[in-house]
Amino acid sequence: MHAAPAPDEVIRTRGLVRSFAMGSATVHALRGVDLVIRRGEYVAIMGPSGSGKSTLMNLIGCLDTPTAGEYWLEGQPIASLGEAELARIRNREIGFVFQTFNLLPRASALRNVELPLVYAQMPPAERRRRATEALQKVGLGDRLDHRPNELSGGQRQRVSIARALVTNPALLLADEPTGNLDSKTSHEIMLLFEALHREGHTIVVVTHERDIAEHAERVVTIRDGAIASDERQPRPVRP
Amino acid sequence: MRIVEAGKLALESIWANRLRSFLTLLGVIIGIAAIVATAAVIHGLNRYVAEKLSNLGKGVFVVQRFGIITNRQEFLDAARRNKRLLPADARAIAERVPGAEIVGWEVHATADLERGEHVIRDTDIGGVTPAILEIEPYEVAEGRLLLQHEEDHAAAVAFLGHEVAQRLFPNVDPIGKELRIGGARLTVVGTAAQKGSFLGFSQDNYVKIPFSLHQKLYGTLGSVNISVKAREPARLEETIDEVRAVVRARHHLRPGAPDDFGILTAEGINDLWRNLTQTIFRVALFVVGISLVVGGIVIMNIMLVAVVERTREIGVRKAVGASQRDIVQQFLVEAVLLSCLGGAIGIAIAYAAATLLAANTPLPAEFPPWAPPVAFAVCTAIGVFFGIHPARRAAHLDPIEALRSE
Structure with missing residues (x-):
């Protein structure tokens, strides 16, 4: 197979197509995307709304399956996997960070972060230890028992980042992570991503904001369901 | 998870x-x-x-004119066909069924009881042979049970249920006192221990008198209930069959014809x-x-x-x-x-x-x-x-x- 992924590739897609039936018409959200992301890269996927970047993110995040094309995550072919295997991949290999945080409102920060480990069948004591560590890492070691409504927006997003990190996934996948935050808090969150990047985490941030994308070392622009540009940036200048 | x-x-x-x-x-x-x-x-x-049924005693069964009747048609059929059971039937059972240890019989009537101003209406008057009181254990509270010589001479004596004794003789020792049933004067020889109630119905509202006296007072037309105590409770079924054979023979039933009487056992009622x-x-x-x-x-x-x-x-x-x-x-x-x-x-x-x-x-x-x-x-x-x-x-x-x- 000429496109077999190399060992340092976290993501490789080939001719990725995703179409939706809208009544009698077919909408082509993605029209053949070839993308390779290597271990340790920090990539921003940019594009206006309706460009197909969310569709691409859902495919990369294994929340959706492509209409055509191939996708390898950590060398595993994903396109042919069933529901239960996709759930396992999401659990082990991917950490999601959402624009709206998507924390469980009735659960404490600690229990929110434990959630992926629950589905990984980890024993409670181990789970608690790992979740506590993850929260300490994002600077919330003193907020373990707080519920989401007792935390500020920035703190909620930190909880959600801790939840994404707790399984030590191959890929951190953030969808407009600062969309619901003020600029000062946004900046703090982006600094956190950079710190994680320096630790060696592979990070993909989907955004439509240029200044957020500028924090990444590589910017992939999507337009009309295809990659319009793919540029490496000089090391971002930190103010 | x-x-x-x-x-x-x-x-x-x-x-x-x-x-x-x-x-x-x-x-x-x-x-x-x-x-x-x-x-x-x-x-x-x-x-x-x-x-309650186990009170009836082990190995005891009762032969009655009517068995267990569950609908009106059964009752009408039985009333037309079933003959009265007679003391002679009971004596025949006692003679011919070796498995029957004790045989007694009882007949019922309903009458008012009087003692001075104390009156109890519609009380069950049981005419019993002394054996009945042995078969269906009646516990004596005071005095004694009825005796064979009282049966032989149709003596005017009575054995009272607990409730009857309480209501006719409040604060008085009833033994040796008189009460009236219809026109007859009877002397109380004993009272029974309390049995309590069954589903709210008192089980202590009765008078037992000698069978011979009962026949004098109420005539001989009533069908008797024959109580039999089997010698060996383990052979109850066989004893029942022997009793059935005796009664069928006395009633001249053809083979295959249904019984024209009923046999009640504790198990059957249960x-x-x-x-x-x-x-x-x-x-x-x-x-x-x-x-x-x-x-x-x-x-x-x-x-x-x-x-x-x-x-x-x-x-x-x-x-x-x-x-x-x-x-x-x-x-x-x-x-x-x-x-x-x-x-x-x-x-x-x-x-x-x-x-x-x-x-x-x-x-x-x-x-x-x-x-x-x-x-x-x-x-x-x-x-x-x-x-x-x-x-x-x-x-x-x-x-x-x-x-x-x-």
Whole structure:
């Protein structure tokens, strides 16, 4: 197979197509995307709304399956996997960070972060230890028992980042992570991503904001369901 | 996800919506409470009847003109066909059935009792041979039982039930005193110990007099009930067959013709009773079954609402790695716990009701030990049956749509 992924590739897609039936018409959200992301890269996927970047993110995040094309995550072919295997991949290999945080409102920060480990069948004591560590890492070691409504927006997003990190996934996948935050808090969150990047985490941030994308070392622009540009940036200048 | 985790989650969510959960469960609560309370009453009655019947004594059976009659036509047929049983029949049994240890007979009438201004109306007057008092144990409180020479001479003597003694002779020792039955004056020779009541009917409202005296007072037209005590209780069936053969021969029945008399045994009465209560229980089960189905549908409805309310939560869980199986398990466990919670409340209500009934009414309700496990099994089945559809609906939500919902 000429496109077999190399060992340092976290993501490789080939001719990725995703179409939706809208009544009698077919909408082509993605029209053949070839993308390779290597271990340790920090990539921003940019594009206006309706460009197909969310569709691409859902495919990369294994929340959706492509209409055509191939996708390898950590060398595993994903396109042919069933529901239960996709759930396992999401659990082990991917950490999601959402624009709206998507924390469980009735659960404490600690229990929110434990959630992926629950589905990984980890024993409670181990789970608690790992979740506590993850929260300490994002600077919330003193907020373990707080519920989401007792935390500020920035703190909620930190909880959600801790939840994404707790399984030590191959890929951190953030969808407009600062969309619901003020600029000062946004900046703090982006600094956190950079710190994680320096630790060696592979990070993909989907955004439509240029200044957020500028924090990444590589910017992939999507337009009309295809990659319009793919540029490496000089090391971002930190103010 | 482990089942314990799912259980904890379910309890949290039930607790978070406690009023709604309780209202949802009313159908199951009422259904389980009703059926368990019914079972408790029937269980209590069965135990009680079995106990009372065992008083009748081991190896004792009664030959009567009418056996167990369950409908009007049977009664009419029996009234037309069945001959009166006579003291001669009883004597024949005593002579020809070696397995019969004691044979006694009794005939009943109803009359008013008088002593001065004390009157008891419509009391059961039993004319008995002394053997009857031995076969159906009558415990003596004061005085003595009736004697054979009193039977031989139709002596004007009486043995009183507890209630009769209390009402005719308040604060007086009745032994040796007189009472009047119709025109006759009888002397009290003994009183019986209290037997108590059966389903609210007193069992102490009777007078026993010698059979020969009874015939003098009320004539010889009544059919007698013949009580037989088998020599060996283990050979009861054979003794019954021998007695049956003797009575059939005296009645000149052709082979194959049905008996024109009835034989009652403690087991026979017990069986009849159990058949009766089982029928009641089945009817109750059917009625309650409907309420449980309604209760199940209400649970299904509320679980469907919960799926809609928690769409986003389901999306998050799927995004972090919950499989469809995990989601099905979570919602199914919640439905089962919900339903079992209803069952637990229903059992508690039934337990309280049975205890109150037993304490305050003549109904001998007794809480059956098998009720809780059976009720929980039924509730689990309801939870699974009515929970599976909402659970599958939750599991099949598209994670992308679910995460977008609000």
